[in-house]
Amino acid sequence: MEHHLSIILITIVALGVFSQWVAWWLKMPAIVLFLVSGVLAGPVLGVVNPSEDIGEVLSPLVGLAVAVILFEGGLSLRLHEFKEAASGVKRLVSVGAALSWLLYTLAAHYIGQLSLPVSLLFGAILIVTGPTVIIPMLRQAGLNRRTASYLKWEGIINDPIGALLAVLVFQYFVFAGADAADGMQVFIDLGWAILISLILGGGVAWLLGWAFNHTWVPEYLKAPLTFAFVLVIYGVASEFFAEAGLLAVTVMGMIMGNMSIAGMAELRRFKEYITILMVSTVFIVLTADLDPNVLLHLDWHAGALVLAVLFVVRPAAVFLSTMFTDMNWRDRVLVGWIAPRGIVAAAVAGVFGPRMVEAGYGGAEQLLPLIFAVVFSTVILHGFSIGRLARWLRLSSEPKGVLIVGASPWSTELARALTNELDVQVVLVDSSWHRLRTARLAGVRVLYGEVLSEQIQQSLELNEIACLLAATSNDAYNALVCSHYVTSLEHDRVFQLPMYAADEDNGAKIVARPLRGRPAFDNNAQYEELWRRHFQSWQFYKTRITESYSFEDFKRDCPTDAIFIARRYADGTLLFNAAGGTPRAEVGDTLIYYAPKKDAGDRRRARAERAVAASGRTLPGALPDSEEALERERQEGNDNNA
Known part of the structure; x- marks a missing residue:
């Protein structure tokens, strides 16, 4: 059994990292190769079945990996980028998030024919446009810093917000839907969880930064100690409210990323390596764990809903929420189209979907396949189109x-x-x-x-x-x-x-x-x-x-x-x-x-070379020169004659 599990884990890690490498060679979105590799290894060939092979520890491991990914995303959120795109970012993570929840809910209820509770949960999950997919896309697309900051800030900030909102909706309808007092308690618990997450994440970040700068921690222990605190903060905050740990580690990363901490460059590099490894392996795990039978629950209503999410709801939410901001129309078009979903959306749907079915809510059996349909559609369509669209809108440039x-x-x-x-x-x-x-x-x-x-x-x-x-x-x-x-x-x-x-x-x-x-x-x-x-x-x-x-x-x-x-x-x-x-x-x-x-003799030789070349003959030893250089020589000759 141990030998078999070792082979499974090696296969998952190798597939994830090699997919990144191949994607770099082929200059294509790595996230697409994650999907292809996971589907081939899991549902198609049956080489990997994470739920059976790894067992009950799979869900906690995915949660810890997402926490580390969000912390690294928080480290990359620099205040100077926020100042450049402050107006648009504020709208996207506030008005944009609320408007997206409303529009996704209405689309799920009226187009997808889902019950209102399931529609509300569907809308909350789709607020998430996580860094697990955004960051690899930005790395490949080469967007300018201002446009990239819109997508990066929205993805990293909305990731824990969407997850917390999904938890709130789930707990309200499953545990407190019939009792107004219990329902109010859910909101009170959520408020405390957010407050505790902000204090916990921010406090630990400040203490770690202070300890690093005052040489209380040796250089070789800075990255491991930070990694350990990320896991501890995630676990402690999640005890107060489910998924609150995601918010806590995001806040922790944001504060540490904007502090003047000695050795921050090495810390960022270590976290980036860990994040690349975790993004690769976790996405392989989730796609390999997909049951093809869940897609059988989808009908034409589901297809219409996915199309509405892609081509109507997301663009409308972005355009309405960013009105009267300093975002230009090119940025709004790109941000309105690019909204891939990834690990957090799939993981939350995988946890809450079956439990909503057990609670008897209509259409709950379609929640998981619908989320996976959105994940697959956005990853493939947005992954292949972001570079072309950015170039067409002149929002990216080739590194020349x-x-x-x-x-x-x-x-x-x-x-x-x-x-x-x-x-x-x-x-x-x-x-x-x-x-x-x-x-x-x-x-x-x-x-x-x-x-x-x-x-x-x-x-x-x-x-x-x-x-x-x-x-x-x-x-x-x-x-x-x-x-x-x-x-x-x-x-x-x-x-x-x-x-x-x-x-x-x-x-x-x-x-x-x-x-x-x-x-x-x-x-x-x-x-x-x-x-x-x-x-x-x-x-x-x-x-x-x-x-x-x-x-x-x-x-x-x-x-x-x-x-x-x-x-x-x-x-x-x-x-x-x-x-x-x-x-x-x-x-x-x-x-x-x-x-x-070149002296005057060289210039005469260059002119002779041009004359010989024009006649079709060759001149041994002639020095080729560009027309621009020859023009410079002619100008020098004119100056000398003058």
Whole structure:
């Protein structure tokens, strides 16, 4: 039995994590692969049957996992994001939640033909648009920060609100429906539960933050201790009122996420890893546990209800609740369409549906299959459409920009060349306003301040950044910048200027290799060397690879001492060249390199090359150059003649 259970648990975890990996490779919503994997492993192939294999502990384990997921979601709710979208977020989690409950209830009663108690419970459950599905979708869609904050705040705040409301409706009709005094007691208990959850979650968060900042807890215990307190708070709050623990851990996460806590970056990273694992496995468990027979209870009324939920009720609730706010119409359209349901909705329906059937309420047997139908429909339709809709509404952008840290004469010239000659979105950051002056005058977007400060990080739209280059004179600082941003941009897109070979041989003088970014350009492209070559009048050049001029032709004609800087792909994405790597390019790509300035003889040779190329002949050793560079040479010649 133990061996069998081990195999089941290994299968569930492996399916969840591998689904995430495959979804990343295929660039498709991970949540869709969770559904497919769970259905195949459970109802279709019968490999996994969580209810039988895991038994009675399944429901508590799912509850604990959801608590951890909500805590991590609370950690990600930053007040500066709320300030940007405050008006819309306030409406979505207040008027929007109440209006959604009303409209979902009316649709369930009049379209789905459910009894009023079951309709009220159905409407309460559908308020939930949880982070278990929203966060993976946002990660894949690349929405701008303002639009993403609407969906993220609504999902994380409404998750415990919807669950608590569902508990309230269930307890009112099952335990106190016939007694007004008992019914009033349910509301009183709910009020106390909310108050206790706020005090418990907020108090523990503040105490933990204080203990962390006053070194009462060693670094290696901060994440495990926080994890343990999340579980304890969830359990204690749930003893006062069912599902109140979800609200308590959400509040705890929100407060800790907005405190200045030492080691918060590591804590966030640990929680993110745990959450990814739990989202993957819990969704596999719930879909694998689905009984296909429950879908037999659905009829055409159920189909009409699901369509109304998707195309009428949700858009109407969002548009009505956000009237006269600062949300623009594009945000309202996207938020009105995107409302996937996930773990919490399915879990609450799985607990309350059968008990409503036992209580004899009409249509209660359809509650669970209806919720699963909504979960499946929203996950698939919203998962596949959010990226396309966001691009159509111009609410997302492909990560094609470049972040350069450190304004020196060389990096300023690089930023100018990328911005003005290649139309690459460049952000140059430096803590010296004087060093940024030349870049500002050249039309480069600059950001004044410390790149590791909270204010600058709030100003950066990292979803627009394809790669980063730390190019200051301090190798240790460059490494610190790279290690900070590597979790957001991936290791292969975070670069720093290389260190001297002599320092590499003496390990006591350099930053450890795992803490550094990838060395950029060339092993000899150190800060001082690039500065020296800048004052030797080296320049940036670009060459586009075409069918008539191949990459092999470029390598043959390029100066031997040139430094390969970057490759601009045909779709506009730019990636710096790594030191020691072999540059590659395909037709349509543009290569940027750094080489000595050409003299008059070189310009004459370039003109001769163009003439020979036009005649169809070849000129051995000719140096290819872009039309923009040739135009610059002609202008220089005109200036000299003048």
